[in-house]
Amino acid sequence: MSVDAATVRRIAHLARIAVAEDEVEHLRGEINAILAFVEQLSEVDVAGVEPMTSVTPMRMRRRPDVVNAGGDPDAVLRNAPAREANFFVVPKVIE
Amino acid sequence: MSTSTSKLIRGATGDWEVVIGLEVHAQVTSHAKLFSGASTEFGGAPNAHVSLVDAAMPGMLPVINEECVKQAVRTGLGLNARINLRSVFDRKNYFYPDLPQGYQISQFKSPIVGEGEVVVDVPDGETVTIGIERLHLEQDAGKSIHDQHPSMSYVDLNRSGVALMEIVSRPDLRSSEEAKAYVTKLRSILRYLGTCDGDMEKGSLRADVNVSVRKPGDPLGTRCEIKNVNSIRFIGQAIEHEARRQIDILEEGGSIVQETRLFDPDRGETRSMRSKEEAHDYRYFPDPDLLPLEFDQAYVDELKAHLPELPDDKKARFARDFALSGYDASVLVAERATAEFFEAVAKGRDAKAAANWVINELTGRLNKEGKEISSSPVSSGQLGAILDLVHEQTISGKIAKDLFEIVWTEGGDPRALVEARGLKQVTDVGAIERMIDEIVAANPDKALQAKEKPAVIGWFVGQVMKSSGGKANPQAVNDLLKRKLGI
Numbered sequence: 240m241s242v243d244a245a246t247v248r249r250i251a252h253l254a255r256i257a258v259a260e261d262e263v264e265h266l267r268g269e270i271n272a273i274l275a276f277v278e279q280l281s282e283v284d285v286a287g288v289e290p291m292t293s294v295t296p297m298r299m300r301r302r303p304d305v306v307n308a309g310g311d312p313d314a315v316l317r318n319a320p321a322r323e324a325n326f327f328v329v330p331k332v333i334e
Numbered sequence: 335m336s337t338s339t340s341k342l343i344r345g346a347t348g349d350w351e352v353v354i355g356l357e358v359h360a361q362v363t364s365h366a367k368l369f370s371g372a373s374t375e376f377g378g379a380p381n382a383h384v385s386l387v388d389a390a391m392p393g394m395l396p397v398i399n400e401e402c403v404k405q406a407v408r409t410g411l412g413l414n415a416r417i418n419l420r421s422v423f424d425r426k427n428y429f430y431p432d433l434p435q436g437y438q439i440s441q442f443k444s445p446i447v448g449e450g451e452v453v454v455d456v457p458d459g460e461t462v463t464i465g466i467e468r469l470h471l472e473q474d475a476g477k478s479i480h481d482q483h484p485s486m487s488y489v490d491l492n493r494s495g496v497a498l499m500e501i502v503s504r505p506d507l508r509s510s511e512e513a514k515a516y517v518t519k520l521r522s523i524l525r526y527l528g529t530c531d532g533d534m535e536k537g538s539l540r541a542d543v544n545v546s547v548r549k550p551g552d553p554l555g556t557r558c559e560i561k562n563v564n565s566i567r568f569i570g571q572a573i574e575h576e577a578r579r580q581i582d583i584l585e586e587g588g589s590i591v592q593e594t595r596l597f598d599p600d601r602g603e604t605r606s607m608r609s610k611e612e613a614h615d616y617r618y619f620p621d622p623d624l625l626p627l628e629f630d631q632a633y634v635d636e637l638k639a640h641l642p643e644l645p646d647d648k649k650a651r652f653a654r655d656f657a658l659s660g661y662d663a664s665v666l667v668a669e670r671a672t673a674e675f676f677e678a679v680a681k682g683r684d685a686k687a688a689a690n691w692v693i694n695e696l697t698g699r700l701n702k703e704g705k706e707i708s709s710s711p712v713s714s715g716q717l718g719a720i721l722d723l724v725h726e727q728t729i730s731g732k733i734a735k736d737l738f739e740i741v742w743t744e745g746g747d748p749r750a751l752v753e754a755r756g757l758k759q760v761t762d763v764g765a766i767e768r769m770i771d772e773i774v775a776a777n778p779d780k781a782l783q784a785k786e787k788p789a790v791i792g793w794f795v796g797q798v799m800k801s802s803g804g805k806a807n808p809q810a811v812n813d814l815l816k817r818k819l820g821i
Contacts, residue, residue, distance in 0.1 A: 253615060255429050292422075292626050299625035304365050304401030308385035309372035315381050315389045315491070325380040326479070326488035329431045333480040333487065 240278060241271045340458070341509040342550065345581045350547045352577040353554060354513050355505035356569075357542040358520060359498050360530040361474065362405045368473055368497035369396030369439065376536050380490040388495040390434035395623050402497040403627065405529040406446050406471050407637050409499055412527045412644055413466050415450025417634050421470075423624045426616045431489050432476035440500075442618040445470035446627065452503075452523070453646060454515045455664050464516050465504035474498050499530070505544065505554070510573040514566050517541060518668070521566075522645050526670050540564045545576040547584070555580070556590040560597050560604050572597040576604050648673055656685035665693050671707045672697070678714035683721050691717060695738055711742050719748040728752060730759050732804045760806045763814065766798065769806070770818050773797045784819045791815055 242250075247267045251258040258266065312325045321328035342349035364374055370387035387394040410417050422444040425437040447469035454462050476494035478487050501520065507513045521539060524530040532539050541564075546557035558580070560572045575597075580590050595604040643651070645667045652663040652673075666689060667673045675696075680688035696717065700707060720737055723729045729737060729752055737757060741748055752758060760766060773794060774781050784790040791812070798811045815821075 249615075253427070253617070292620070297625065299627060300397055301400040301403070302366070302371065302397045304399050305371060306366050306373045307371035308366075308387070309370075309383045312379070312381040312384065314386070315384045321486070323488065325382075326482075326490055327381070327431070328483070328486045328488055331480065331483075331485050331487050332431055332478060 240274050242267060242274070341512075343547070343577055343581060346585050349550065350577070350581050351508060351550045352510075352573065353505050353546050353548065353557075354507035354510075354573060355544040355557075356503045356507065356513060356516065357544070358501045358503075358517065359474075359540050359542075360409075360501060360520075360524055360532075361538040362402050362471075362497035362499055363529055363531055364399060364401045364405065364497060366399055366401075367495040368399055368402050368471065370495050372495065374496050378492050380488075381492065383492045384494065388434075388491055390436070396439060396621075398624070398627065399497065402471060403446070403629070404637055405497075405527075406469065406499055407629075407634055408527050408641060409501075409524065409529045410447030410450065410469055411634070411638050411641055412523045412529075413447070413450035413452060413469065413501070415466055415469065416448035418444065418446055418448055419629060419631065419634070420444065421446040421627045423471075423621045423627065424618045425621045426472075426618055428616060430475065430478075431487060432478045432491070432494065434476070434491065434494065438473050438475065439621055439624070440472035440618075441470035444626075452516065452519055454512065454519045455660075456509075456512055456515045458511070462506070462508075462512060464506045464512075467502045467504050469499050469501045472498050472500055505546075510570040510577075513543070513573055514570045517566050517569060519645070522668050526642055526644050528642075534565050537564060541569055543569060543572055543576075545573055545580070546590070547577050547580045555584075556592050558590065558593055558595050558604075560595045561607065563597050565599075568597060568599050571599070571602055572604055575602060579604065642670075652676075656680060656689070658685065658689055662689045662693060665697075669707065675707055675710070675714050679718050679721065681718075683718060684725065687721055687724070688718075691721065691738075695735065699738075699742060711745065712738065716741050716748055723748060723752060727759060727807065729757055730804060730806075730808060732799070733757050733759065736804070757805065760802055763810065766802070766806055766810055766814055767818075769798050769801050770794070770811070770814055773801065774818060781819055784821060788821050791819065791821060794819070 244263050244267055247263050247270065248258065250270075251266075316322045316325060316327065319327050342351055344350075361374075362368070366372065367374055367385075367388060370385040372385040372388055373383040375383060387396060407417055421441055423439050424442040426440045426442070427437040429436060445468045449468070450466035452464050452466060454464055456462060474493045474496040476489055476491040478489050480487050482488050503516065507516060517539075521532040524539075525532045530538060534540070540562050543560040543563055544557045545560065546555035548555040558576060560576060563569050563572050576595070583590060594607045596607050597604050648667045649660075649663045652658050652666060653660060656663075658666070666676045672692065676688060676692045679692060696707070696710065696712065700710060705711075717738075720734050720741070723737070724731060724734045737748055737751060740746070740751055740755075777797075780790060780793060784794065794815050795808065795811055798806055798815070799808065
């Protein structure tokens, strides 16, 4: 599996990362090198093997249905670049 | 599946069949959110119900709310669906300011609930079975407000992380009527189960509507998805408009572009959301913060054992035990509160009369004032007492309606009101005879006419009822009139 320049631009756009045109070729090489490295895994025959989701056989922890967080808008908004009346304020996103 | 011709849409080149599938997003009834301990309460001050998990602060980890899992399983059972003992949470990646994580935690390949079905009564009397493809758990996003500032949007994350169930139907629906009936039924089941309050005005239930058209017998056409329709009426309008739009394009030789559209209720039309197209590459992958969700069959069985009686079972029981028509039974069971009210009234009384009163007088009056049955001014006990008074022939049917009105506006014990206001039916034959004699004496020509045309007796009954203030027993009046007039 390898990616072309158009795919690099598309991945960058989907991740909202600005990539200059002169960086595309370099990134393409890096991504393809990583893919080639990971590609080695396909040499292993995993037919009939369940995907491993955890190294220890544990059950997912669950929380009771109790309200024990929230109620502190200042904590949530502390790092916001802009806020007004406890709203986050962001550049307009409607079309 | 064949479609009855009445559902087809007529076009210039012949009849068209519309094919509809629905993705319904139902907010799970719970105190806390799906993966955090923040409140799900509606209408809080901006960002008042937001934990650091919901705001996606670095290092915060999701921990699943046990109750939301149970609610999803209960819903699956209510939809006669397969419950998957193992399901997996995935990340659905996209960027939007009201989604601080940059991804929505959802379930993609392995949902918690698999295939099921819902039996739907369509208003035309037909019953259709609609397949459920799956139900999965996912997070809701926050809310963006665009009209407060000329160049900025405001973001409130109170809804961010609230649990939703996405219920996906098979493309089994063939008309806007069927789609509306399906959502109505789904809402009824969810409300019975107590797993979603179904409050569409607050956005607790909303639907993405997939619509395509084809000539009957042809393969499926290209579909368009109408996003986020938030009322049952709008779902119907959106389908009608979208089907017509597609038919017009195809009949003019064009082709349908698969796309996401928005329904505009003010104009009653759908329009394209072109800029959303690229966002369709969600790059799902299993969320490494969450282990697979696993439980055993005993867990499911325990939940199943405590499910309430659902609308279909209740309808069958009402039809059987109370000898009600299928129509009456389905009207009574649509809302759990209505069904319970009816049962309380019908207990030990004439069930058909109880059904008529609840469906016609009570529901009519409630609708007129926009009231829920839970806040009905006339209780089931009071309505029951009114029925008893009619049954004992203490009051006439007409007076019963007046009495209902008095109890509605003033309250009080119906039996005491009948005594206090002199509403008792006059069954005293002597009193009725005197009234009849007066009326016959005053209208000799009518009395003569009645001998030739017995239907004129109706006029006399009306006069006697009027002069008795509606309190004369109509049967007694009728019998006596026939004798007096010699019919």
